[in-house]
Amino acid sequence: MKAFGFSEYGDPSVFQEIEKDIKDPKPDQVQIENMAFGINPYDVLLRQGQFKGGRELKFPFVPGNDLVGKVVKIGENVKTFKVGDYVINYRPSGAYGEFVNASADKVVAKPATLSFLDAASLPTPGIAAYNAWHHFATITDDAVIGVVGATGLVGSLLVQLAKSLGHHVIGAASAKNADYAKWIGVDEFLAYDEAYDADRFDAQADVVFNATLGGHDNGLSDEIVKSNGQIILIANLDYPVKTDGVKVNHVDPTKGYSNLEALEFWTKLSATWGVSLRVENNLSFTLTDVIKAHELVEAHHSGKTVIQIEKRKRSSF
Ligand SMILES: NC(=O)c1ccc[n+]([C@@H]2O[C@H](COP(=O)([O-])OP(=O)(O)OC[C@H]3O[C@@H](n4cnc5c(N)ncnc54)[C@H](OP(=O)(O)O)[C@@H]3O)[C@@H](O)[C@H]2O)c1
Incomplete structure (x- = not known):
């Protein structure tokens, strides 16, 4: 199978196309054909070597935490998914x-x-927003919520979570993003x-999320x-x-919280209330576009960058 990764730290040009074998799934695993994946600021830091000493990478390293795809094989113990499910x-x-x-x-x-593009974007910012709300804040039913950075990946999910629970929300971002915020x-x-x-x-908000x-x-x-x-x-x-x-509480990444619980929360909210992520860049699965995606994230281009593998029209994606 085709993948993109790197064998040394450096700027986006260290990316190379890699041919990899894919083994059959283990008994408790599913095999997923990837349809789209989100690019995170974390991927950029890994590629730059900023976690050297903390997280040692085995080269060639294929990054990427967040994806949406189709189940194509299942291990013998798996009862919760079947071939053809989108996950x-x-x-x-x-x-x-x-x-x-x-x-x-x-x-x-x-x-x-x-949407597939939103689904590919959801995991990392969704887990951060969920944990911030559920594990780090104490929120009463009538709390006024402030979200500073209301139109970013994490902030926009916090706004939507707060609104789904009926809170009054004060949101801050730049003037050009006022319509999206509203x-x-x-x-x-x-x-x-x-x-x-x-x-x-x-002094208007009981709880302020700085995102x-x-x-x-x-x-x-x-x-x-x-x-x-609270901040x-x-x-x-x-x-x-x-x-x-x-x-003041700092949202620390910790293994103590369930990522699955967070993802299930967002998928349920999407079905009952509606959830939207701001995908701005929908790129293709080529070396040129993977490099471009990293350049965009590194330059703090606003909105999410997603690489789409499956060739469908964007309107149906
Ligand atoms: N993305 C993730 O998955 C994730 C996960 C965990 C932690 N984090 C961390 O969370 C932080 C936010 O990440 P993000 O990806 O959500 O960022 P982002 O998408 O770049 O959003 C940043 C937000 O902050 C706003 N902003 C910028 N300067 C501001 C200012 N002076 N006052 C008020 N608002 C301002 C931006 O508004 P304008 O665009 O209108 O300027 C935008 O709404 C980062 O430090 C990141 O490392 C992110």
């Missing part, structure tokens, strides 16, 4: 390849309500790159949060919080 898989690596074997308990069914449900939009009415937003890149929000989370409220950090915070009594 979403979150995995440690290997999603940049045509086929993968995955434990059946690391796979969820793709709901018909979620479309996913933001009730009050704050454009961080324009003058805004500070009185309207100051900006690297946590850089120029103090906005601290501005929006109420005294004794939940998806990344970091580069300033001391001044508002009284605020509890």
Whole structure:
């Protein structure tokens, strides 16, 4: 099978096409024919060698955590899926390849309500958003929710989660993304790159999720949060919080939380309420496009970048 990976750390040009064998699935595994996979900032950091010393890679290394595909073979113990099912898989690596074997308990069914491109984008930001909400925040039914970075991958999922539960949502992003923010449900939009009415937003949110890149929000989370409220950090915070009594929680990746529970939450929400991800770049399964995808993510191009393997018209994908 064809895959894309690298045998040395470096810039996107280290990618090469790799021919790999695919073994039959083990008794508890399914074999998935990959239809599309999402590119994550994490893939870029791995390729750059930023985790050298922490996570040692075996070269040639095929990255990729998030994919959607079709089950083509099942192991003898698997009862939960059958050949032909469309599934979403979150995995440690290997999603940049045509086929993968995955434990059946690391796979969820793709709901018909979620497009293939959205499904390929969901796992990594979905797990981060789910964990932030369920494991790091304490949220009362009437809490006003602030999402700083409301139009990003993680932030937009948090907005949709909050709206599905009936919360009032204050969302911040740049002015050019105001329509998208309102479309996913933001009730009050704050454009961080324009003058805004500070009185309207100051100390208004019980819980603020900071989902900006690297946590850089120029103090906005601290501005929006109420005294004794909470700030939940998806990344970091580069300033001391001044508002009284605020509890700051950092979303640490941990093996203690179930990735499957998070994915099942989103697939269920997609079927009952609707979930949308902002896929901006739909590229093809070629070396040129894999390199381009990494360049886009490295340049912090907004919206999700997905590589589509199966050749269907985008309207049906
Ligand atoms: N993506 C993932 O799967 C994932 C998973 C775990 C953790 N993380 C971490 O979570 C953070 C967010 O990731 P992401 O992929 O969701 O990022 P993203 O898609 O780039 O979104 C960033 C968001 O922050 C907004 N923003 C930028 N500067 C801002 C400012 N000064 N004030 C307010 N909002 C601002 C952006 O709005 P505009 O685009 O309108 O400027 C956008 O809505 C990153 O640090 C990432 O490493 C991400």
